[in-house]
Amino acid sequence: MKIKHYTFCLVSLFIASVYGQKPVPIKPRILISTDIGGTDPDDNQSMTHLLMYSDKFEIEGLISSPSYGNGSKQEIIRMIDLYEKDLPKLQKHQSGFASPDYLRSITKQGYHGNVSFIGYSKATEGSNWIVKCAQKKSSQPLWVLCWGGLEDLAQALHDAPDIQNKIKVYWIGGPNKKWSANSYAYIVANFPNLWFIENNSSYYGLFSPSDEPDNVLISNYYSKHIKDKSFLGKDFINYYKGEVKMGDTPSLLYMMDGDPNDPTRESWGCSFEKFNYSPRMVLDRTTTIKDTIAFCSIMELRFTVPKSKAKKESIGFWMEVPYGKTIQKWPGYYIGNDVYAIRYIPKKAEVLNYKLSSDIPEINGKTGALVATNLWPGKTSQKDYQLGNNWFTDKHDSNLYFGKIQGGKTISKWRDEILLDWSKRWEWLNE
Template sequence: MKHLRKVTCIRLTVLLALAFLVQCGIAAWAKPKPRLLISTDIGGTDPDDFQSMIHLLMYADRFQIEGLVASPYGKGRKKDILDMIDLYEKDLIQLKKHSPAFIDPNSLRKVCKQGAIPEAPYTGFRTATEGSDWIITCAKKKSSQPLWVLVWGGLEDVAQALHDAPEIKEKIKVYWIGGPNKKWSVNAYAYIAQNHPDLWMIEANATYRGLIIDTESPAKLKADSFYSNYIQGRGAMGKSFINYYKGDIKMGDTPSVAYLLNGNPANPTGESWGGSFTPIKRSSHTIFNRNSTETDTVATYAVLEWVFKGPTLAIPGDSVCFTLNTGGQIWPGYYLGGGKYSVRYSPKQAETGVYTTVSTIQALNGQTGKYVSVAPWPGKPGPDDYLPGSHWYGDRQEPAFFLGVQQGAKTVSTYRDAFLLDWAKRWKWLYHDGPMND
């Protein structure tokens, strides 16, 4: 009898201890932290990556951060990531009062790597970088979990890693903030879509804009008021935040992190803070062997490719021989060999585009034309389309999920307020001087 009472007492003690652990949130052992590698164009042409990096570091207790790769288009470098980690280190004492699981800053510094700096040439890859090699190293680690590769800029390092070690496709899941980044990284994208269609990929061309657009949020959560209500005066990271868009919330890359914070990331078609997506069986790709005109309609976010004939030159393939100017921006065109030249472009919005070519080669100089891009992506089927496999996902196409002209953005905007209020609680952890706005 005494033995039974003793066993019962032990069991009760164990149950109470487990209940306490669950209540305190320490039962996270039951759900392993996602393995995470970020490829970011921080410090490049858009300051929003600084905002997103601050957000990521404020949730560093929720992830196994295995890589931070600087893959910029522009002047950004690895040092920009290290500068953000320095700010994080200053706030770490306060953060750890609320969660001891925050990552040691030196551990983060060790996984910072420099990735590709120039955009990929026509082939879609160039040479290995510290960043692309690190993607391979992390992907090949023995783990029961996939490596989540969140791409906030160009796909250059991902494309290089897949070229150098295609077997890593079985180990990684990619969430890519496309849209404008697709323009800058169009050759790397074309390489991946053509040669690695079996990659597990979320291609978010517009869904992420549901976090930027604040039309459905209350005044205190508007992009231009969240800083003054919840961030100002809170820690070293809060003091830095004002330097990017004057503190206005943009963070176009953050939905990739939010996707892993709330929802079931193994199911892209479900609901999450980072959006809901649909499987796609093709990715729009149109080849023009002539100058296109206003009668040529393509999908927004499609890959457009113009092929021109010119002289046969004794120069290496992938040599830049002309430029295509459209929308006030300039895109390099390449020699393919055998008197063929090509340039790719991806429109980031519905538009009537006008282009002109410039070259010292007479046959390539002054070519001009138009195209019309329309929503939704991927649009009508075409003979040149890329054919992704069964694990490639894109923005929801139903009209009900459009936010204005932004395809799929409602699947994020629906959760914008909940997401920001959760983040606001963490900013409170860094507040020293009195009460914070609710």
């Protein structure tokens, strides 16, 4: 038996070396926080990927954390139901897949919507579950993989600060950071020594089109590999018409390839570099076109209105931002001492124009503009949040840009291998 096991390990190592994937030292403990069922269907695609690779992880929690939209834990359970129907086919080829009943038991509801300026609100089933899993006795850390907002993570850290030394976080930021500005600010301000990967752009390299030749084309991947011979496959066509855009999957790929304790390594789930500040612009006025910050940076505007009698953390005004043919509205809050404030985070390089609306005459009707540049984290300022030694983010090397995507080549280079590996599991389901 030992000889057979040794031979199997050699074969596994050979396969890994051929395809670029490296052995993982130990099966990682992971907890997923997702906004599945909200406005972006890519979480459903990533959930499909997770379930089909559940043998690779010790999954300890599936938290519905919809910072925007109507997502709920029922959508996670619906995905588990589909997985249960396909599970016998998967088990013919591989052991160790998670039990559907077990997955249902660890699926919890988190916070709906965004929290106010303070950055946290009240405990939820989801945030309590994060605390419970993090406090479990283990020689391994709990990896919290955040696919949406940070509201439940911020709440868990607020309620049990000791867990900061027991968890490691991989966050798909970018647009999620825009929706979760207040919770993000709370975490960086109060837990600078947290172990944290902030992936604001590199993940786009998994699915973004380019002029570079690909052996495995994203556009025809569904018809060629996924098809409709399985329950998960039939469901997949409902998201972007089957086109692969699973933006949260790099967090899973990171845990599947090599030593996750070293974010600077080459990895299927992107490669990162350390950074020691999170940029923040704080002004007591609206911005002008002369004001510039890096994308994914915090713009914080504060307005003093003498003799204010508002309730602390109540909404006092709205920032109206054009978005395509619609207008997005972002709340500003009364934070005390006659001051109203708002945090806004641009998700991409752009020229941002906005207008403030309010029942408060001193604020109502103000307009502003801002230039967001395409290099994160950009220039420093005295108002930046200072970070500890274990914060990592997208590499800034211009040679690693994938088109306009900072750090995108750290994952685009592995795209063929990633998708071919996944196609083998689809073959199991298409038998």
